[in-house]
Amino acid sequence: MSDEEIRIGVFICHCGTNIGGFVDVPAVTEYTKTLPDVVFVTNNLYTCAEDGLATIRDAIKEHNLNRVVVASCTPRTHAPLFQSTCESAGLNKYLFTFVNLREHCSWVHMKEKDKATVKAEELVRMGVARARLLKPQEEARIEVEPSALVIGGGVAGMSAAISLADMGFPVTLVEREAELGGFVRNLGCLWQGRQDPIEALQPIISKVKEHRNIDLHLNSEMLTAEGFIGNYDITIDTKDGQVSKKVGTIVMATGALEYLPEGFYGYEMYDNVVTLTEFEILAKNKKLPKMSSIAFIQCVGSRGQDKTYCSRICCNVAIKNAINLADNWKNMLGLEDEEGKAVETVPVEKKAPEEVLERRRSRRRGRRGGREEEGEEAPEARKEKLDIAIFNRDIMSYGVEHELNFNKAREKHIRFVRYTPKNMPKVSLEDGKLVVDYWHETLQLQRKMPVDMVVLSTPLIGQPDSTVLSKMLKVPIGQEGFFLEAHVKLRPVDFATDGIYLAGTCRGPADIPEAVSQGLAAASRAAIPLARGFVQPETLTAFVQEDICTGCGTCIEVCPYSAIRKNEDDIAEVIVAACKGCGCCGATCPEGAIMMSHYTDEQLLAEAKAALQEVLL
């Protein structure tokens, strides 16, 4: 191969209008023909479509290509597709180079077509410069430990664990709490009816506990996780001591918490101002205050207040709770027993129940705001009807069933009061009674609604200690505090790091069916390496030129993975299975004896210099 003529084929993609709309693709095509060692150039509407792939395969055969350059979108998502296309035509996949025209050129220079076209030409030139120096590589096959780890025993985690276990793979399930179920344990009822969520979950929980293939660790946390896809060494801190295991893949399902809206609407200042989740806990424990009116306020702390995102599920949950109150308020408030018999009326309770107070304390480790004394007794609860209002900017009742629920709520005379970010409602205490002071958009009047309880719909937020797992597993957290998937459309339950997957609310707000779906999806993804039994990591490893190495040992010291050792001749040797190809040793070697396959100094310099030179030499 070393003396073989270099024959490069370049395939430039329009990507429809994504590239073609902002870069003069025909001009780039003509320019590419002038580059040395390029023997074939074409452009495709969509290179990743079947006809585009067929063009690559056919060109490799017809023109005897031994190098391929694709100039299209991002290698992070599409390189494997084109590399496997090269392989199917008999070309080693390491003789392939990707040029990113879409994410790094057309999409970021949409108003400068001429300059974008020049840049595209230069990017292709750089790709060709690199391609000329590529060498074929062979991939090692690494055995996979056929077992999985699931972190988090909520709905998503349990779904993933059961799915993997049913496929026959041993699963280790780690849950920090004493019980399975996660955030769902807070809920008062499911929206489909008055079913107790714990009762609904019980079949799943029982299956997890009894499954032959699931090793469950409650009251446990992750201590360490090291290794790579197919070969993770983990340590779990359990109540009985530390447990060490070897697993092949990992599913992250650590869930989320609700945002505590300190500083909003009198939360922590006034009693009976609670979050939506706290409301559910009170409802579940039959501890709701006796009331004749209640207000839900949506988008508290989200959509621009502190958090920027919409939490997706709060409107549906608020509507669910409002409907349940409208239908069953006497029972929920303890005014009737289960048989419908009337119970003697009592005044509105003044203090938030202990369940809520304890939970707030545990969330904030004792940090608490001040309290305002209440005045006279509130009037006795009316029996005829509960006055329910939902103050909202918009209603996000996405999905068929939730939209029907929204309609049902209005039929039950639950009032939906629109507010705008300019005219936020205010909550205050007047004559000892909670009052929502709001601007009525339709009536164009400032109005007051006396209420006995205010429920604040706050967004889900990532677990505060997500950063610990993020560092341990080396997976990213997004700007909003949730874990960041590899690609929101193409790899929604993968991390960019191979072998680690995610599901449920740790990657963003989700309801129960969505969490289950994601858990099952993550399980199916995690099962692929386990079922295949081996992985072939990319050959991006260091290698030592033994004749140059003097055995000084500097590379051994800098290697983050301990992937280098001294051999019998006292010179450095790379452990290929452990090497990750970061290049730290290659950049440090005092003798220049270490090279990185596929990312050699020569290749890097050729690619970079091609950006600076007008002509490829």
Next chain:
Amino acid sequence: MSDFEPKIVAFLCNWCSYAGADLAGVSRYQYPTNIRPVRVMCSTRISPHIVLELLKEGADGVMITGCHIGDCHYISGNYYTEKRVAMMKKLVELSGMDPNRVRLEWVSASEGEKFANVVTDFVNQLKEMGPSPVGKDDKLMDRLEAATEAAKYFRLRVLNGKDIKLTEKGNVYGDVLDCGEFDKMMENATEDEYLRSLILQLTKTEAFSVKEIAKDIGKSTEETLEHVVSLRSKNLLALDRIDDMTPRYKAILIGGA
């Protein structure tokens, strides 16, 4: 200099910065067209001499981007990157170029907007700085060549590799160096090696006296003599001849010519 368009090469690490740049694209954040990305697996991959080679080639700026400290996909890779970039900047400064032509940024996979902002800022910074003086100053090319050779030299690479060990575990006597002390030592070593490379560069084709060398590199005769003695002891510099009791030294070329 409103018509000056800087040429910038940017090395993006695969796991964070390249993904961040991708996110800038997906999000349609606009930034100037001056940047030419090169994908590497880790920011630590970039040997200092690569950056210096690019500056010699006429790059107006070189940017290296990686994962945030503590978040490196390769554990401690970016820690070494930070140390290496400090060395690069020192060598660039010693060569007589503005060290701000080399820029290090941490950009995570979710920071598409930051990537766009950093590119825009760097382009603006370089426009104010003006075009690279490479190509207009022959002395500068010689100095950059010396800096490039220094970057490859055994001593600087060993020190770069020993950084964590010396500042966290200690040397063979068990002495743990303070980080500031080590950085100072590194800076001094960088300057020493640069000056020695410069001396070798000057004496490659013609023999010079210590006084002449000192004048050329802008250092005192005493300091220059120390470097000459050091180079002689390493068999890199040889006494060529003595003219009227004045020794003249010439670089020893390895491999003939």
